[in-house]
Amino acid sequence: xxxxxxxxxxxxxGVHCGEVGLRHGLITLERMxxxxxxxxxxxxxxxxxxGIADRTATFDLSIRxxxxxxxxxxxxxxxxxxxxxxxxxxxPEALDYLERSGHFKPEFIDFLGSLRFTGSVDAVPxxxxxxxxxxxxxxxxxxxxxxxxxxxxLTTITYQTMIASKAARVVDAADGRAVIxxxxxxxxxxxxxxxxxxxxxxxxxxxxxxxxxxERFGIPIYGTMAHSFVMFHRDEEEAFRKFAASYPGDPxxxxxxxxxxxxxxxxxxxxxxxxxxxxxxxxxxxSGDLLTLSGAVREVLDAGGCHDTQVLASGDLDEYKIxxxxxEGAALDGFGVGTQLGTSGDSPSLSSTYKLVACDDADGRETxxxxxSAAKISLPGxxxxxxxxxxxxxxAGDTVALADEQRDGTPLLEPxxxxxxxxxxxxxxxxxxxxxxxxxxxxxDEIRRLSEPAQYPVANSQKLDDLIAQLRHR
Amino acid sequence: xxxxxxxxxxxxxGVHCGEVGLRHGLITLERMxxxxxxxxxxxxxxxxxxGIADRTATFDLSIRxxxxxxxxxxxxxxxxxxxxxxxxxxxPEALDYLERSGHFKPEFIDFLGSLRFTGSVDAVPxxxxxxxxxxxxxxxxxxxxxxxxxxxxLTTITYQTMIASKAARVVDAADGRAVIxxxxxxxxxxxxxxxxxxxxxxxxxxxxxxxxxxERFGIPIYGTMAHSFVMFHRDEEEAFRKFAASYPGDPxxxxxxxxxxxxxxxxxxxxxxxxxxxxxxxxxxxSGDLLTLSGAVREVLDAGGCHDTQVLASGDLDEYKIxxxxxEGAALDGFGVGTQLGTSGDSPSLSSTYKLVACDDADGRETxxxxxSAAKISLPGxxxxxxxxxxxxxxAGDTVALADEQRDGTPLLEPxxxxxxxxxxxxxxxxxxxxxxxxxxxxxDEIRRLSEPAQYPVANSQKLDDLIAQLRHR
Numbered sequence: 022x023x024x025x026x027x028x029x030x031x032x033x034x035g036v037h038c039g040e041v042g043l044r045h046g047l048i049t050l051e052r053m054x055x056x057x058x059x060x061x062x063x064x065x066x067x068x069x070x071x072g073i074a075d076r077t078a079t080f081d082l083s084i085r086x087x088x089x090x091x092x093x094x095x096x097x098x099x100x101x102x103x104x105x106x107x108x109x110x111x112x113p114e115a116l117d118y119l120e121r122s123g124h125f126k127p128e129f130i131d132f133l134g135s136l137r138f139t140g141s142v143d144a145v146p147x148x149x150x151x152x153x154x155x156x157x158x159x160x161x162x163x164x165x166x167x168x169x170x171x172x173x174x175l176t177t178i179t180y181q182t183m184i185a186s187k188a189a190r191v192v193d194a195a196d197g198r199a200v201i202x203x204x205x206x207x208x209x210x211x212x213x214x215x216x217x218x219x220x221x222x223x224x225x226x227x228x229x230x231x232x233x234x235x236e237r238f239g240i241p242i243y244g245t246m247a248h249s250f251v252m253f254h255r256d257e258e259e260a261f262r263k264f265a266a267s268y269p270g271d272p273x274x275x276x277x278x279x280x281x282x283x284x285x286x287x288x289x290x291x292x293x294x295x296x297x298x299x300x301x302x303x304x305x306x307x308s309g310d311l312l313t314l315s316g317a318v319r320e321v322l323d324a325g326g327c328h329d330t331q332v333l334a335s336g337d338l339d340e341y342k343i344x345x346x347x348x349e350g351a352a353l354d355g356f357g358v359g360t361q362l363g364t365s366g367d368s369p370s371l372s373s374t375y376k377l378v379a380c381d382d383a384d385g386r387e388t389x390x391x392x393x394s395a396a397k398i399s400l401p402g403x404x405x406x407x408x409x410x411x412x413x414x415x416x417a418g419d420t421v422a423l424a425d426e427q428r429d430g431t432p433l434l435e436p437x438x439x440x441x442x443x444x445x446x447x448x449x450x451x452x453x454x455x456x457x458x459x460x461x462x463x464x465x466d467e468i469r470r471l472s473e474p475a476q477y478p479v480a481n482s483q484k485l486d487d488l489i490a491q492l493r494h495r
Numbered sequence: 496x497x498x499x500x501x502x503x504x505x506x507x508x509g510v511h512c513g514e515v516g517l518r519h520g521l522i523t524l525e526r527m528x529x530x531x532x533x534x535x536x537x538x539x540x541x542x543x544x545x546g547i548a549d550r551t552a553t554f555d556l557s558i559r560x561x562x563x564x565x566x567x568x569x570x571x572x573x574x575x576x577x578x579x580x581x582x583x584x585x586x587p588e589a590l591d592y593l594e595r596s597g598h599f600k601p602e603f604i605d606f607l608g609s610l611r612f613t614g615s616v617d618a619v620p621x622x623x624x625x626x627x628x629x630x631x632x633x634x635x636x637x638x639x640x641x642x643x644x645x646x647x648x649l650t651t652i653t654y655q656t657m658i659a660s661k662a663a664r665v666v667d668a669a670d671g672r673a674v675i676x677x678x679x680x681x682x683x684x685x686x687x688x689x690x691x692x693x694x695x696x697x698x699x700x701x702x703x704x705x706x707x708x709x710e711r712f713g714i715p716i717y718g719t720m721a722h723s724f725v726m727f728h729r730d731e732e733e734a735f736r737k738f739a740a741s742y743p744g745d746p747x748x749x750x751x752x753x754x755x756x757x758x759x760x761x762x763x764x765x766x767x768x769x770x771x772x773x774x775x776x777x778x779x780x781x782s783g784d785l786l787t788l789s790g791a792v793r794e795v796l797d798a799g800g801c802h803d804t805q806v807l808a809s810g811d812l813d814e815y816k817i818x819x820x821x822x823e824g825a826a827l828d829g830f831g832v833g834t835q836l837g838t839s840g841d842s843p844s845l846s847s848t849y850k851l852v853a854c855d856d857a858d859g860r861e862t863x864x865x866x867x868s869a870a871k872i873s874l875p876g877x878x879x880x881x882x883x884x885x886x887x888x889x890x891a892g893d894t895v896a897l898a899d900e901q902r903d904g905t906p907l908l909e910p911x912x913x914x915x916x917x918x919x920x921x922x923x924x925x926x927x928x929x930x931x932x933x934x935x936x937x938x939x940d941e942i943r944r945l946s947e948p949a950q951y952p953v954a955n956s957q958k959l960d961d962l963i964a965q966l967r968h969r
Contacts (some may be wrong), residue, residue: 043921046689046712047522047523052710053519056689056705057706058680058705062718063718063742067724067738071737073727107517108519124744168723171721175681179681180684203532207845207847208650208654209654209684210683212687215530216683230532230534231530231532232530236589237526244537246534247534249849250642253854253864263541264541266541270598279867369683369838370681370834377722377726390727
């Protein structure tokens with residue numbers, strides 16, 4: 022028998038699914054404040070009633086550990102996290118809803134109406150190579166603010182970091198060849214597609230098929246054609262000619278709708294008839310034995326004079342398949358990677374956490390706190406991550422230290438917000454992508470390898486270990 | 496060397512990431528039309544230029560095959576797909592962007608400005624038990640409309656169907672106990688969290704922690720408390736008392752912040768002091784050996800007179816862990832399931848496709864078409880899925896037939912839109928959920944089992960097989 026864990030709240034909106042009532046399921050700015058777990062709101066109300074809503078707390082947003090196939094992660098999503106914090110508020114629509122729910126007291130709803138994020142954020146910049154479990158973000162704010170933002174920050178940072186990290190692996194496997202994000206149709210909803218395009222670009226893809234990602238973020242977009250386009254025409258040649266005539270640039274033709282080699286021959290014929298100044302950019306193969314086909318297609322293209330035409334592969338690719346194809350000598354110049362990239366197929370989640378690490382006591386003194394329950398020990402106190410480099414400039418180890426320690430090396434967390442306002446100018450997306458590239462290629466090979474990567478050394482500072490011992494003892 | 500596959504289009508928006516420029520990455524109604532793959536637009540332009548934009552085409556949205564751990568799928572997401580089709584248009588913001596891109600001709604942009612979806616949709620209703628590879632949706636519309644909607648339809652239907660299907664397994668494993676979606680923080684972005692809550696409810700969860708899912712869809716919401724709430728107070732008892740005093744209903748207390756058994760004792764003490772008419776709804780255990788702890792906690796609660804207080808588990812659970820815990824006799828009454836539910840962790844994608852199956856020839860006669868390339872054969876023509884039932888009312892097999900065949904059994908696809916307008920009143924979400932439940936429990940056990948499920952029989956009708964043979968021969 023199904024027993025509710027507590028009485029279900031009144032269902033506020035019957036779902037009126039006549040024509041008027043069909044719901045899109047979009048997140049709008051006005052309802053962003055409701056995109057949260059219920060407990061964030063009930064805890065906030067409890068903090069307010071207990072008169073401790075203003076007491077300062079510090080939370081770490083961290084990743085607990087690497088998925089077992091990952092040697093490193095690439096951070097992404099900070100821009101969206103900061104945009105959320107900058108614009109955080111409960112709009113009248115949201116307040117009305119909370120009031121109608123009957124579960125929140127008028128004083129709390131009034132309080133929410135004027136609530137803004139007034140705290141501090143320090144964060145590891147986007148495009149940084151990161152190793153758990155140090156903090157990716159550190160938030161210091163009145164407890165009620167710091168708590169209520171948890172859900173949105175976690176989903177925003179975790180997803181993009183996961184996808185940027187996956188993209189870095191795929192790009193590494195492609196060994197200098199182009200990788201394009203083809204994932205929008207298989208990502209976890211339309212917004213996931215938009216965020217995946219951004220994160221994939223940070224991770225090293227040259228662009229995406231997602232038009233909105235160009236409009237929103239300026240990410241280069243690429244496109245080819247679908248099998249349906251070929252099938253809708255009398256034959257492949259007519260389809261190719263019509264497409265080439267209309268295409269706003271050098272076209273890429275999809276050649277595997279019927280017979281890939283024959284498709285390549287037709288593509289070469291169409292290329293030969295292109296007007297002066299235009300060329301066949303690429304052909305795409307989406308099925309079959311990509312190793313054999315790519316070599317045969319290359320020969321057909323070369324024989325037809327299409328030496329500059331690239332051969333692009335797609336069709337459920339990932340870093341493992343791409344590495345295998347290239348190791349065997351596939352004549353491929355680029356890859357459209359969809360499902361496995363945009364869902365991080367072999368590891369579709371990260372063990373992200375948002376933990377209280379310090380709070381003011383009744384006298385306003387900041388006090389580090391620790392959670393000691395089984396196998397999930399948190400790192401107490403405000404912290405910084407320091408990275409050491411060896412003589413060749415390669416990262417040689419990270420130390421998670423207390424924030425007030427002075428150490429050698431490079432501190433990873435940088436100030437982003439103070440008193441709720443941005444204090445750093447945010448880098449352009451291209452700059453973030455270049456940082457990720459430079460840091461990735463600077464990693465030791467054994468950390469970058471796709472399978473069974475070596476473990477990068479991350480240690481606590483002596484002072485942090487002393488603090489942990491002291492808090493455990495207590 | 497990275498070589499673009501075709502010249503990257505001008506980057507339209509430099510990303511101005513000063514305070515003003517921080518971008519949220521939300522999908523708004525005004526920009527929904529740009530949430531698509533570039534090739535949908537370039538193909539559309541080619542159709543228009545070729546003068547065949549109005550020619551009618553039929554596409555199937557299908558799932559190619561079941562993930563190997565799944566015996567069946569539960570359909571979801573149709574409401575959002577239909578809302579998209581109903582409201583499809585390119586708003587001035589989107590048209591301005593496309594114009595500035597320089598890649599589309601003025602006539603095409605004008606055409607897009609007045610483009611609406613004017614076609615027909617037949618679909619398997621939400622909450623239906625579905626077996627690949629028959630059509631989930633069948634779209635008949637002028638080719639340019641039918642093509643351009645591909646990306647959004649695929650991501651919308653695929654994600655929710657995947658999550659509803661995962662939820663059904665988790666709910667089955669819980670064997671009558673409550674399952675709540677706790678996934679918002681680990682889903683693939685905020686919108687994924689909202690859609691996951693909806694799909695999880697369709698699949699049988701009793702509700703979600705996602706507040707927005709209550710506001711948008713009327714889904715019951717549940718919440719407990721976070722470790723940070725306990726850690727922020729002087730001790731567990733103070734935290735529990737403050738929380739219980741403020742909570743708008745019977746509270747659930749999280750008891751594993753320090754020592755789970757001691758936490759249960761404190762919770763029972765706090766319960767004993769609750770005012771008349773209120774009780775401790777549940778305690779939640781989020782870590783440790785859930786089998787041993789749940790039994791010990793149950794004893795503590797019973798000894799303290801909390802016989803009605805439920806024991807809820809959370810912490811990286813999935814259907815396999817839940818089944819194992821219950822088989823061993825864990826004293827658990829409900830489960831909060833997050834990451835693995837909202838990402839469909841063991842199978843985070845479905846092999847969904849959107850294939851042209853028929854199109855009008857130059858004389859306006861509908862002609863079935865087929866794609867024959869390696870290992871990816873499409874089913875040609877307008878089709879219907881017919882379900883047979885055995886004497887006990889259990890589904891006994893599906894037949895994928897041509898739409899004009901009359902057969903025994905129950906047809907699964909129902910008319911949804913004609914001439915771009917809804918023609919069926921959409922069911923309430925509760926009705927969809929009940930349909931999914933009834934169909935799920937009506938399945939043979941061997942189809943429902945969590946590992947190595949038996950294969951449900953799906954066959955083509957003789958007429959469909961004849962058509963395939965005829966088209967292959969041609």
